[in-house]
Structures are given as C-alpha cells and as structure tokens.
Amino acid sequence: MPSPAIKSSWWMPDIPKSAVLRRRMLWAYVFVAAPILALLVFLAGPILFSGWVSLHRWDMLSPVGDMPWRGLQNYIFLLTRDSIFIKALGNTFLFAIGGVGANTILGLGFALLLNSRIRGRAVWRVLYFMPVITAPLALAVMFSFIFDRNYGVVNSVITALGLPRQPFLSGPNQALMTLIFIAIYQYVGYYIVIFLAGLQGIPQDYYDAAQVDGAGNWQEFRFITLPLLRPVMLFVVVTNTIGALQVFDLVFATTGGAPANSSMTVVLHMYNTAFKFSRMGRASAMAFILFAIIMLITVMQVRLLRDRSYQD
C-alpha cells in the first residue's frame, strides 16, 4: 500500500511517510541528478555560452568579461556579406543531398540483395561494413592518392579507356562531387546494416500472404517492404542528413576546402573562423545558423515520413 503524500505540487513530488521509501527516493534523485548535472555542465552550459558569444566579438584570448558587444552583427555579416559562408552553405547542402540520396538508395538496394539468398552473404556484409570501421582520416588519405590527377589509379583506368584525365579533388568543379563519392563509400555500409535489420524485422507471413494473393516481387516491395521500412527510412534519412550537414573530417583531411573554397563546408569554415582567425563570435553564430537549419530540415523530414507511416 503506498504511503500517503506529505506534500505535493507541480515541482515537488509526493513524499512518502516511510523512512525507507524516503531514503530510496532520495537516492533515486541523486542518481538522476548526476546525468542531469553533466548535461547542464557539458551540453546546456556550452550551448548557452556559445549563444552569448555569438552576440559578441571574442578572440578566445581576451577575458570573457571584456568581449565587445556586437548584437546581431555576426549573424547579419554571415548572411549578407560572408561570401565564403554562403558558398560553404551551398556546398554543404549539395553534400547532404548527394550523400543522403545515394546512401538511402544504395543502402536499401544492397540490403535487399544481402537479405536474399546469395552466396557468401556474411562475407559481403563484412566487406560493405569495413569502410565504416576504418578511420575516416585514413580513408581520406587513401582516396587522396586514388583520385590524384597525375598518379591516381582512377585516372590510370580512365585514360586506359581512352577518356580524358580528370582533376577530381584538385578540380574546382569536381572536388565536392569526389568528396560525396568518398562519403558514400565510407558510410553506405552502416546504412546497409540498418536497412538489413529493418528488413529482417518484417514478418515473413506478410510475404506469404501476398504470394497467395498473386503478388509479384515489385508489388511485395511496393506494398509490404517499403511501407514497413518507413520508420527505418526515417532514421536513416534524419541521421544521415544531420551527419552530412556537419561534415568536417573528410574535407579537412583531403581538400581543406580547396581549391579556392570550392569544397568548403560550413563546419570547416566555422573551424577556420574560430581557430585560424580568432573570431569565436562569428563562428558561434555560424553554429547557431547551422543548428537552426538542421532543426528545420529534421522537423520537415520527420513530419513528411512519420505522418505517412502512421497512415500506412
């Protein structure tokens, strides 16, 4: 029988009369408080501080108390006068669109293949997943050699086929596309595994029933697989988009945004602005603009994909 409450309000829970229960309750709060405190100190605190900094000019060297107030100037500068930021935003969107689209389609396609009865299925799964567990910087260095304009193996193949040599990472029109390709290679294995888990969660009964009704492969895919994979699709699209919009390491290690900012991304520009140019206020403003964009896109994606899944 539960102990009657001593006091209750919107902020104060019922306090049991029993000393044992009170002690248990106290410990429960202590254990809950620890992660909350960690969240406040390591997440909420820095976010709030960053928001405050974005309204100032701060070089990270001067005392925080001496930061000159700039109001919304950092945001206005970024959105109206910082041509590198605008360029980086465009590049980042392209990177996200290309990466998310290809990873979703290829991830699902390969997952369907690996879910079927093909020979050496386990080996294929391992092979596809290997790039995911490879260090991103190692991959970046490897692809820098593979796509080298003069010595790269890809150009050797291309020219052997009689096609013209391509600059790839050193070409202003190809650097970003090449980075998208590398990102797809790096992450598609992860999404294959996610889709595969989703596919294996679909009961075989549905397919058996459909076959009894005379459904073909396409109809099974269109009316069973795809609708039931929609929650998985939502996860893949949302997490992939968030990751792609924050791309940094791959670009940093391969092109550094070159040539002439043609492969510059928002987070790399943010890093340069903060640590190379000591403009922490402007970099923080970039972080908040990127956060707003990611939030907006994520909400749109969730609404678009979630609502339909409910209907289905």
Added chain:
Amino acid sequence: MSLKRFVLVLLSLALILSFGAVTLAQDTTLTMLTHWGTEDQLAAQQAIIDAYMAEHPDVAIELVTVDFGELRTKIITGRTAGISADVYHFYHLWLPDFVNAGVLAEPPQDSLTYIDDNVAQGTIDAVSTPDGQTWGYPTEVNPYLLVYNKRLLAEAGYDAPPANWDELKEIAAAITQVDDTGAISQVGLGVMPGWDSGIVHPFSALLFSNGGNYLSEDRTVAEFNSAQGIETLQLYADLVASGGTDPSINGLGDFPSGTVGMVIMAPWWRATLRAAEGVDFETEVGVAEIPVGPSGDAPSSIAYTWLFAVDSSSPNKPAAWDFIHWMNAEHDEGAGSAIGDFLVNALGAIPSFDHDQAAFAESMSDHYVSAFVAASAYARPEQIVAGGQEIKTLLQVEIEAVLAGMTTPEDALASVEMQANAILEEQRMMAEE
C-alpha cells in the same frame, strides 16, 4: 598487519617520498611549446633543455610540440582552458593579435638590452609592435628565394636560372612534361596550394620584385591590388596557361622527388632537400634570386621571423625569461648559442643573433644557405598587423582561384583588398574601443 599490506604501505610511502623529492628538488616547472616536431628536432631541443636543467637543478622544463598548422590553435585553446605554456615559440605574424589580447609578458629590461645589442634592427622590428615594444627573442629569419633543380633546367636546355619573368615563363614551360594521357610527370614552377605561407610568401616575393607592396607603410591599407600586384597574379595565370605550373603538382612535396624544376622557398628546407632521394642536394639543387618583374628594377624578397616569448599568465615569468635568455645567449665567446646551433645545424635556418651568424658562418656557407644569408640583407620583413593571418588566408584562396582558372587577377585582388581593408578598419576600431 599482513605482509602484503605492509609492502603496499611501504611502496606507497616510497612513491610519495620520491614525488616529494622531485618537487623539492625542482620547485619551478616550465612548459615550452614549439612546432619543431621531427625526431631529430625533438632530440636537439631536449639536449638543450637537459643542458639547462643540469645547470639549474631547481628548474624542470617540459617540451610540448605540435604541428605548425595546429600551433596557433594550441596556444589559443591552452589559454582559454587555463593550461597555457610558459614559453612560446611562434610565428611573428600572430604577434599583434597576441599582444592586443594580453597574451604576452613584456621582456625584462636586461633581455631587451641584450636583443638590442645583438640583433639587426630589421629583425627586432619584426618582433616588435608599432609602439616600439619588443616582445621576445627573435629566432629564425627566413627570406624566400628561387630554389631550382639544375638537372631539370639543363635537360630543358638552360644552364642558368631565370633572371626575369619572361625567362621564368619560358624555362618553366620548357621543363614541364605531359604524357599522352595528360599526366604531368614534371612541372616547371611548383606552387604549394593548401598552405597559406606556401602561396602568399612566394607571391609576395614576386610582388616585391615587381616593385609592389603588400600593405601601406603604416599598415592601415592593403596595397597588393596595384598594377604591380595584378601583373604578379597575371604571371601565375600565364604560367598555368602555358603549362609552366599546375596546382595539381605540389612544389613542397614534389621538388624533393625530382619532378619540379623551380620553387620559391625558404632556407629551412635544407634538411628535407639533403635527405631527398629524387634530387642530389650538393650537385643538383641551386638557389637564385627572385626573378625581376616588368615593373621592378631589382630582385627583392620577403622574410618572416619567429620568436620566443613568455605567457603573461605564467607564474614563472622570471624563470621563463632566464631560460629563453640562456638558450639564445653566447656563453663562450665564438661558440654561438644553443638555439643558434639548433637553427643552423638541425633546421638550416638563419639565426637572428649576430653572434650566432658569426659562430655558425661556416655551417651557413654552403651553396644553399649562403644565398639566403645574402638575401636576408635586402628581403623585406613580412608586415605584421592584427588580423594579418585572416588577410593572408583570404589572399591565399584568391591566388588559388586564379591558379584554378576560377577568377581573373583583377577580380581576385579587388575582392581581397576590400575584405582586407575591412579587417584592418575593424582592428583599428577595436583598438580604439
């Protein structure tokens, strides 16, 4: 008490006592942050530190090194985190930013007098703010010159390096080799995209040799967007068009492998070239003055400097300055300083102090460094200004855009000039605030 417990207690006591002994013996601990991180350079620096600690048993020194690309970030984040080093060795372009933010401690009068008495005024100016305050001990002086591969020039039919831009374009185009598939196996002039100094310093050396300026004398306005500046950037565009250069070949990495004819570079490259497998340092590496542009009348160049300084928040400022002074001072007449020895023999750089230049004259008399020593007499010091790093990076990107055929020299320089002047104006306003 069991034997096990007794041994544990004994060991703990021994550990505590040993730490205590170390603490008592070395009651001052200094941290020195540098960017000299190769195995040889680390060993040479540690030898200097060990020698100092042997003479000063009350001082312990910890050496921290990071790659040059991360040095500024390390200093900034270290300061923010409250774990800054006591002694910094850093690029002088960052000096105004660090001074404005109060990062650096003023050197003691003895040190300033010593620097005044033993360093050329031009080098002192390079580590001083416009108010005349010197902030540290200058170390390496690095002018830029044309480093060339004699074998590749000879194979292209030339027995002397280019003296002017027409010759530079002609020789560069003659050296470049492209195979049937379009692969560039050899390039005339190597550029160094992706590295701000590797792009902007050679550009500045060519600009100065074409009679142009980087900033105004009072450093308040950018002056590279001039007729001379546009001619300089047009030289890059012409070199790309003629095949004399190509940004897909990196001069820094490919010259040592013997596939680049010419690079505009600094003296500290000597160690790399000596170890290079594609080019013989003694017989194939030549050094020449920067070719003169159509609007210039004599070869010129740019020189940058580094300095040792002390963090203003260091609790051990006197000890830190003493250590820096000890490293840079000549203890036995004619022997040079410890850092002078390191700069010349481990790095191939030119030391700032007169006594080091005299003591290590022999080591600097090889065909490579001697040319840079001669150039240091006329090379113009890199103009340091608050926001200078940002201006330099913006210029680097626009030069790379010209190399990639994405923009014209006129548009590139006009764009950087506008942004550079905005930065200079902002810095002025901040200084007034």
